[in-house]
Amino acid sequence: MTETLLQQAGLEQGLPDHFEESAWVEVIQRMDAIYTDLVRYQIELEEKNAELERAYSELKQAHQALQDKQQQLIQSEKMASLGRLVAGVAHELNNPISFVFANMHALLGYEERFRRYLEAVHSHIALPEREALRQKLRIDRILQDIRPLLAGSMEGAERVSEIVKNLRQFSTPASQKPESFDIVALCQRTVMWLVRSAPHKPQIDLDCPEQLVIYNYEGYVSQVLVNLIQNALDAMDGIAKPLLSVKLWQEQDKLHLTVKDNGHGIKDVDLHKLFDPFFTTKPVGKGTGLGLYISYGLITEQCRGSLSAHNYYQNGDNGAVFKLSLPVNLV
Ligand SMILES: Nc1ncnc2c1ncn2[C@@H]1O[C@H](COP(=O)(O)OP(=O)(O)O)[C@@H](O)[C@H]1O
Ligand SMILES: [Mg+2]
Structure with missing residues (x-):
């Protein structure tokens, strides 16, 4: 900068030997012009700076909005799968509740007849009449009926209470902080609930250790498992002998989990699109196309793991396998 200014003032060689007054005037005029330029540059710079700050704050806002949108997407996908699950659970509850209702209805009718008979007994009617009423x-x-009816109602109420108890355990933990949890228990609960609400129950092959406690985001892992298992069940819809295999094992500091089905598999052209947002081959109402996209984000960005998919062909059987790997200890 100094060099340029000296050059602009024509003084890069230093002061000439015979420097006259008129030359001084010229130098001062040039310096003046340079000063004016400098002020202009400074104003421009300040304007540019303000512009940059504005752009930065806009970018920050856009980033925040994007993060909020992503959070909303995660939430809406969770709601969509929860909606399907609730529909399944409602169906599951309907059965025991309806037989409790039917039994209660029968018992109410019995109570009425009992009351009539007891009134007759208490009014001391003649024995033959009483016997006739008893027959009638x-x-x-x-x-004979009362005991089985009560036992059946009791069983129905127990079923309902068991379903509700399990559902409570299943509900995704609200906390979005890493914590210690047994991934085997989480896996078993998820499989049990989703299979319960599936229209065609598959055979289930669960290959897991007794217990495997890991330190990671339970809520996120649960959401991903729900999606992988729901997808496997959807893929086996209409298959003659559906089989869902879930395998879980530990290798050093990594936990590996595979969800395998013998469904229709993934078309080769679709394999690279699986994790794209809104990619779905399901009808509206059944698929959002966000499950795997969100799962991938949660697993790679939050849980520091990996998620991959491929088809398998084995002993005449085929289908899809999804593999999830997670660090056993996030810290
Ligand atoms: N186990 C699977 N077998 C075959 N295709 C699958 C399987 N899992 C996922 N897909 C395919 O990936 C698509 C995207 O899955 P996902 O992101 O979970 O969205 P959605 O389930 O809402 O369609 C599914 O529509 C389906 O075509
Ligand atoms: Mg899905």
Whole structure:
């Protein structure tokens, strides 16, 4: 910069030997012009700076908005799979509740007949009449029926209470901090619930150790498992002998989990699109195309693991396998 200024003032060689007054005036004029230029440059620089700051703050806002959108996407995918699960659970609860209702209805009718019979007994009617009433109201039949009806209702109520208890355990933990949890138990609960709500129950092959405690994001891992298992169940829809195999094992500081199905598999042309947002081959209402995209993001960015997919062909059987790997200890 100094060099340029001296050059601009024509002074790069130093002061000439015979420097006259008129030359000084010229130098001062040039310096003046340079000063004016400098002020202009400074103003321009300040303007550029302000522009840059504005652009930076806009970028920051856009980044925040993008992060919020991503969070919303994760939430909406969770809601979509929860919606399907709730529909399945409602179906599951309907059965025991409906037989409790039917039993209660029968018991109410019995109570009415019992009351009539007891009133007759208490009013001391003659024995033959009483016997006739007993036959008519089918009191002996009622006495035989009451116990199984009560036992059935009891069983139904127990089923409902067991379903609700399990559902509570299954509900995704709200905390989005890493924590210690047993991934085997999480896996078993997820499989049990999703299979329960599946229209065609597959055979299940769970190959896991008794227990495997890892330190990672339980909520995220749970969301990913729900999606992988739901996808496997969807892929086996209409298959004659559906088989869902889930395998879990540890290798040094890594946990590996595979979800394998004998469904229709993934078309070769679709293999590289699986993890793209909104890629789905399912009808509206059944698929959002966000499950694998979000799962991939959660696993690679938050849980520091990996997620991959491929088809398999084995002993005349075929289908898809998804492999999830996670660090056993996130810190
Ligand atoms: N186990 C699987 N077998 C075959 N195709 C699968 C399997 N899992 C996922 N896919 C394919 O990947 C697509 C995207 O899956 P996903 O992102 O979970 O969205 P969605 O389940 O809402 O369609 C599915 O529509 C399906 O075509
Ligand atoms: Mg899915």
